[in-house]
Amino acid sequence: MVKVVEDIFGIAINPFTQKAQVVRRYTISNSSQLSVSVIQLGASIQSIKCADAYHRVQDVVLGFDDIAGYEAHSGRHFGCMLGRVADRVANAEFLMDRRKVRVSQNLQSKHQIDGGFIGFDRVIWELDKVLPDGITLKHVCQHGHEGYPGNLHVLVHYTIDDDNRFFIRVEARTDQTTPVNITNHCYFNLAGHKAGREGIVEHRLVIAADNTIETNEESLPTGRFSSVTNTVYDMRLPAFIGDRLRQFEQKPVQGFDVCYAIDKDFDANVLHFMGRFLHPDSGRYIEVHSNQPGLRFSTANDFPDDMRDEEPIKGKDCARYYQYSGFGLQAEKFPDTMNNLDFPTAFIMPNELYFHETIYRFGVQESWMCCATPEELEEMGVSIKDT
Template sequence: MITIVEDIFGIATNPFTEQAQVVRRYTISNSNHLSVRIIQLGATIQSITCYDAYRQMDDIVLGFDDIAGYEAHRSRRFGCMLGRVADWVANGEFMMDRRKVRVTKNWNNQHQIDGGFIGFDRIIWDLHKILPDGITLCHESANGHEGYPGNLMVLLHFTMDDDNRLFMRIEARTDKTTPVNISNHCYFNLAGQKAGRKGILEHRLVIAANDTIETNEKNMPTGRFNGVSDTVYDMRVPAFIGDRLRQFENKKLPGFDVCYAIDKDFDSHILHFVGRFLHPESGRYMEIHSNQPGMRFETGNDFPDDTRDEEPIMGKRCARYYKHSGFSVQLQKFPDTMNNLDFPTAFIMPSELYFHETIFRFGIQESWKCCATPEELDKIGADIVRYT
């Protein structure tokens, strides 16, 4: 049985009207005590709480207890939606219908990132409908906003079932041809949002990708792919994040910030297994399936560095977020896809429906399975999910 509870989270300034507006929060819970909270500001996933293998309940999403926290750390986009076009638009321009379209440049006045100055992370989404198993939020992005053509109507569906799956479905229609690449930017720590770097280093993960997107010295995609074989990015077999992060020591890039190519032959009708993220000590895991071709994976590299006595980001319940306190998984089209003809297209026409579907499945792996032989696991079958 799914329940939805509405309450008031706070008050924020609407960036379009510049008037104060109430921001509501919607809590979606199932019969297994899995609970997801979503606030209207940025359509942000504010928390996900669930049991571990020892019946301890914890919040596994980094974020804040109030509007002020999200406003103060807006540039890191904790838990929010990104769009119209997530990730990079190189030089803030692209060709469309034989003409050059110029969009705003909110990154050093050179490029656009995550939709511009007022992207989907800053708007206060309207409640469209309360569903039996979740909610639908909506927003109409006006023609010319941040330079993009067409009036774009967007619906966000957040729903849940009793199999501990969170469904994120995004639909959009336009009245003019326009690019669309909408994503969510949650920071997770399956050890608990207060567990910090130690909890992240304990994670073991699998990412089902043979390639990453190649970038140049300015971090812009070249249009080519890099194979992951014999690199730190090869996650096709289980690997500990801690082991891999140590390979970034004394490097210019202090951790993961890469877009994996999950499906180079993009078909929005096909759901692919993206990855499995496990925290063995707590037993919590998260599996992701999506119809999106790429996943940007990042490990909180630019969070404050405690080894340099930098002040932490103060999160929920006085949590202190330092470097590598969480990881983000951003399902999306490839970055700067409009300027790379070999990438899956981000353009939709008035006759087309943009459709993004990502499924997060949460569960518990019994701790003793870490010591079981392959033969013992074969006899047992699939991982036990015990939420009773």
């Protein structure tokens, strides 16, 4: 049985009215010890609590106990929705209907990233309705906001079930042709949000992609795909994050921040297995399925570096978040897809429905399965995807 509980999380300044507004939190919980808390600011996932193999319940997403924390670290996008167009737009422009559309430049004063200066992460979303198994939040993005054409009506449905599946479904409609690429960005640590780097490096993961999106020195897509074979990005067989992070030590980017090409031929009607993320000591895992073609995977590389005595980000429950304290996931269209004709389109037409669905399935597994080799599991008839 699923229930929804509402409380007041704090007060924030509405970026459009510049007036103080109450921000509410909605906690959705089931009978299997899974609970998800969402706040109206950024439609952000503030907490996900789930049990481990020993029935201990812990919060497994990074975040804050108050509005001040989210506002102070808004650029790092803790748990929030990103849009109208998530990820990068090269030179903050694109061609549409034979004309050039220019949008705001909030990345290096040249490009756009994650919707501009006031993206969906800064919005105080309205409650549309309370559902039997969750909530629906809504926002109307006005024509011309951050340079985008069309009034875009957006609904975000957050629901869970008793099988410990957490559903994020996004619907949007426009009155003018416009690009749409909406996603959620959470930092996870299945050892517990306070476990830090020590917990992250223990994670074992699988990402079901043969390619990544190739990028240039400005982290902008070249329009080509890059094979993961014989690279640090090859996660098609289970690999430990810690082992892979050590391979970045002599590289310009000190960790993962890459978009995996899960499905080059995008079909919104097809759900794909994207990846599995396991913390062996606790037995907790997440399986991710989505109808989106890409999965951006990152490892909080730009968080304060404790090795250099930088001040930590102060999170929930007095937690200290440093570099590699969590891993970020966002199922999305490929970055800068409007400027790359070989990528799946992000444009929608008037009255056309934009639909995004991502499912996080939380579970636990026996400790012996966490430690078995792929060969041992194959002999026992267990799929690698199940480990």
